Amino acid sequence: xxxxxxxxxxxxxxxxxxxxxxxxxxxxALFKPEYQQMKAVDNISFxxxxxxxVAFIGPNGAGKSTTIKMLTGILYPSSGExxxxxxxxxxxxxxxAFKIGTVFGxxxxxxxHLPAMDTFYLFGKIYELDQAKFQKRxxxxxxxxxxxxFVNQPVRKLSLGQRMRCEMIASLIHxxxxxFLDEPTIGLDVVAKQQLREVLNxxxxxxxTTIFITSHDAGDLxxxxxxxxxxxxxxxxxxxxxxxxxxxxxxxxxxDLELADNxxxxxxNLRGVKILAQDKLSLKLEVDIKKISVKEVIDKLLNIYQxxxxxxxxxxxxxxxxxxxxxxxxxxx
Amino acid sequence: xxxxxxxxxxxxxxxxxxxxxxxxYPLELLxxxxxxxxxxxxxSGVWRVVYANQPDKIISGFSLAGMIWYVFMTELILTSNPxxxxxxxEEIKSGNVAYALAKxxxxxxxxxxxxxxxxxxxxxxxxxxxVLVLICFIKLPSLNxxxxxxxxxxxxxxxxxxxxxxxxxxxxxxxxxxxxSMRFIYQKILFIGGGLLxxxxxxxxxxxxxxxxxPFEGILYxxxxxxxxxxxxxxxxxxxxxxxxxxxxIVLIKIVYAQGIKKxxxxxx
Numbered sequence: 001x002x003x004x005x006x007x008x009x010x011x012x013x014x015x016x017x018x019x020x021x022x023x024x025x026x027x028x029a030l031f032k033p034e035y036q037q038m039k040a041v042d043n044i045s046f047x048x049x050x051x052x053x054v055a056f057i058g059p060n061g062a063g064k065s066t067t068i069k070m071l072t073g074i075l076y077p078s079s080g081e082x083x084x085x086x087x088x089x090x091x092x093x094x095x096x097a098f099k100i101g102t103v104f105g106x107x108x109x110x111x112x113h114l115p116a117m118d119t120f121y122l123f124g125k126i127y128e129l130d131q132a133k134f135q136k137r138x139x140x141x142x143x144x145x146x147x148x149x150f151v152n153q154p155v156r157k158l159s160l161g162q163r164m165r166c167e168m169i170a171s172l173i174h175x176x177x178x179x180f181l182d183e184p185t186i187g188l189d190v191v192a193k194q195q196l197r198e199v200l201n202x203x204x205x206x207x208x209t210t211i212f213i214t215s216h217d218a219g220d221l222x223x224x225x226x227x228x229x230x231x232x233x234x235x236x237x238x239x240x241x242x243x244x245x246x247x248x249x250x251x252x253x254x255x256d257l258e259l260a261d262n263x264x265x266x267x268x269n270l271r272g273v274k275i276l277a278q279d280k281l282s283l284k285l286e287v288d289i290k291k292i293s294v295k296e297v298i299d300k301l302l303n304i305y306q307x308x309x310x311x312x313x314x315x316x317x318x319x320x321x322x323x324x325x326x327x328x329x330x331x332x333x
Numbered sequence: 334x335x336x337x338x339x340x341x342x343x344x345x346x347x348x349x350x351x352x353x354x355x356x357x358y359p360l361e362l363l364x365x366x367x368x369x370x371x372x373x374x375x376x377s378g379v380w381r382v383v384y385a386n387q388p389d390k391i392i393s394g395f396s397l398a399g400m401i402w403y404v405f406m407t408e409l410i411l412t413s414n415p416x417x418x419x420x421x422x423e424e425i426k427s428g429n430v431a432y433a434l435a436k437x438x439x440x441x442x443x444x445x446x447x448x449x450x451x452x453x454x455x456x457x458x459x460x461x462x463x464v465l466v467l468i469c470f471i472k473l474p475s476l477n478x479x480x481x482x483x484x485x486x487x488x489x490x491x492x493x494x495x496x497x498x499x500x501x502x503x504x505x506x507x508x509x510x511x512x513x514s515m516r517f518i519y520q521k522i523l524f525i526g527g528g529l530l531x532x533x534x535x536x537x538x539x540x541x542x543x544x545x546x547x548p549f550e551g552i553l554y555x556x557x558x559x560x561x562x563x564x565x566x567x568x569x570x571x572x573x574x575x576x577x578x579x580x581x582x583i584v585l586i587k588i589v590y591a592q593g594i595k596k597x598x599x600x601x602x
Contacts (some may be wrong), residue, residue, distance in 0.1 A: 073434045097437040107432050112349060115358035118350055125346035126438055128339040155359065 004178060004210050005048035005071065010080035012041040012066050012234075020122050034083055040066040042234035043080070050177075052118040053201075053210040055215060055219075055225035055242075059325040064214045065182065071212070072102060072180055085177055098127060103177035105183035108163070115152045116166035120173060134173070140244035141169045145199055161192025168196070172203065179203070181213040197223040218317035230324065249324060250315035251290055255297065257283040260306035268304065273297055281308075343438060344446040351450025366458040372408050376530070377401040380487055395533035398471040399561045400532075405463055406557035407529045410491055413456035417448055417496060421503035422512035431597055441500055441586055443497060454493055480563045487556035487568065490575035494553045497582035504586065507593030528554035548582070551575040 018036045019029040041063045046056050048213075058064050069075040070082060073089035073096050076326045082089055095207045110119045124134040142148050145165045150158055155166065164184065171179060181201075186192045201208045201224060213220060221228060221242060230238035238245060262280045272291030277284040283305075287297050294312060301307065349424050355362060369564075384390055384397045395403060403426035421444050433440040464473075476484075502515045524530060533541050544550050555571040558564075 069431065074431045074434045093434055094437050097435055100435070102432075102435050104432065107429065111354055113354050114350065118353060122346050122350045125339075125343045126436065128343065128437070 001049040004050045004052075004085055005046075005212070006081070006083045007047065007067075007071075008045050008081040010041055010067070010070065010082060011039070011042050012063070012070060012075065013078045013273075014038045014040055032188055037142045039234050041070070041077070044231070044234070044236045046229055046236060046239055048210060048212065051204065052227060053204055053211040053213070053225050054227045054229060055213050055221045056219065056229050056231065057215065057321065058231035061233075062231045064231055067231065068180055068182055068212070068214060072096070072100060082185045082318050098174060101171035101179045103171045103172070103184050103325040105181075105186040108167060110163065110166055112155050114154060116147070116155055116158075116163075116169070117151050119155075119170055120151075123170050123173045129174060136242045137173060137175060138169075141172055144202060144215070145169055146195075152172045159192075161188050161195065164192065164196060165199070166189060168199065172209075175207065176209065178210040178212060181211065181215075183215055184213065185215060185217050191215070193219060194223075198245055200224055216321070218321055221321075222317055232324070244315070246314060246320065249320045251323070252286050252288050252315050253294055254313040254315070255283075255285040255287060255294070255301075256311040256313070257285070257301065257305065257307055258309040259283065268301075270297060270300060344442050347438075347443055347446030348450040348453070351447040352454050355451050355454040360546045362454065362458055363462070363476050364591070366455055367462055369405070369408055369412060369459045369463055372412075373401065373405045373463065376404040376408075378405070393532055393533060394562060397533070399474060401467070402474055403532055403557045403561045404530070405467060407527070407553040409456065409459050409463065410488065410495070410553055410556060411523065411527075411529060413452045413459060413573070414492065414495055414499070415448065415455070416452050416516065417444075417499035418516040419504040420444070420448065421500055422506040422515075425503070425506035425593070425597075426510050426512075430594075434594075441504075441590060444500065445496060448496060449492065452496075456492070457489075464572055474561050474563075476563075480559075483563065483568050484556060487559045487571060487575070490572060490579065491552045491556045494548060494575055494579050494582070497579060497586060498548055498552070501582055501585055501589060504589045505592050507589075507596045523549055523553060526550070526583055527552050528557070532558065545574075548578040551578055 012071070015035050015037055018034050019025055035082050044063075044067070056064055056067070066075065071084055071089060073084075073093040074089045084096060085099050087099070089096050090251070092248055110116055111122075120138055124131075124138070142151060145168060145217045147162065147165050147169065150162055151166065155163060158166070168184075181200075185196060188196065197220065200211060200213075204211055211224065213224060215221065228238065228240065228242055229236055230245070238248060240248075268275060268283075268285075270292065272288035274286040274288075275283065275288050284299070287294055298310070301310075380397060380400045384400070386391065390396060392400065421441075424440075424444075431441055433443060499519065502519050503512055505515060506512045526544055526547055528544075533544050533550060533554045536544065544554075551571060551574055555575065559568050559571065
């Protein structure tokens, strides 16, 4: 498969001024400033194939944003190589700008007091698009994103979900090969998130747009990405499919039992199994799959109880992510 | 040729969108621009007192009516420009400048279009309100089509020059972060060296000579004097000086920006 992003041994170090608190230290810093080297990205390598949908996740301060900025040509790396569609981002910034689209959740690009349509026309000029092609593309996107009814209203009057859909159109107007999204679903309600994810998947399917997304939202991972890269303190600690990701980091499964008889008096005592809820005719268990297999637990349950129904659920993605972040925090402490 | 047209057209489109944006609240536009009448009224009061003691009713070649129009014109140019230094400086300080790098336009070029769009619409509103009120009380300077054309050229160049000088000051935010003091200093220099409160003709000759060789004369005094006391030779020299300064500041901005943006690369992230 054709590689569209290639990153080899990428490093980024920042020099920041340090100053201890207090008046004396303020004076000292004035005459003899001290600096600290910080490694934001530590020797990472990965590649992304054309048309892939990659979620780039990690706790705050892990280096996600720095990496995205280097991929889009905003920052120089300290060392290492990057090629995005065969261009070196920080050397060919303007050329690259025509090939990529960016959506930064916290940096809107629409003109707030004007209808989104005005920004779209402006972007048509900024990306130097041919008028006829631009009009065709705009109509296509307006229909796909279902924004026709509010595209002529001032942006300030739109809901956050409507606004985000318009932001996406502004980023896709020049038909970029790669779309970089930094927290695009932040603050959106369930329906708006769902619509946005559907449209992203559609663009990926119809136009083979490569999607590179950072997000803290587990739903984005499950509903958009087919691959996950986890970055922790500047290093890639996982790179694989969403399924492999779950297999590696999910440490428990949930078992819901509906019982045929009243077994309230029966005591279940298994290593690695925690009872989350219990009443006369139901039981909810958390099984630590590193200590005991689900099969073993079910065998034991069948011996003890008369079971009417059984449901096995995986550990929710949100908890998996939270778990990785907590581990990261503990390591730091 | 087509490529150059597309490049210029993108900044002109930013200018147009900025004009539309400023027109989104027409009443607010009118209120915020009516203030010029107050300043002109106060200054004309001051000049009336000064002129009352002048036997020939002329100061440095300006009649009282001419002086009031002069003050109106300089205020018009100065106050039509929103706070350029603050606006660009804030974008640099907040790191938003970095996002412009991922778009196919120049950061300063984008603000050139967007700020001049706002400036243009403020200028037109103030001019309309001001002239409408002032001509009820004082006589317009003698104008013809050529003088109007000459004044328009001088004003356009003045607004562009003011943008470029301000943008150069604001780019210092790459190093000093907060450019508020820079804005304060530039404004005061413009007040005195640009001839905001009184024409440069009232200064001693040696000072006038020095000021003629600085860019500030081309921002306020030059266009205002062309409007009030048109003189072809002066206008030609003015336009030449304005053009040279515009060229110098474009080069300066390119150098300062190229150095400054490296700073973002070091501190960003």
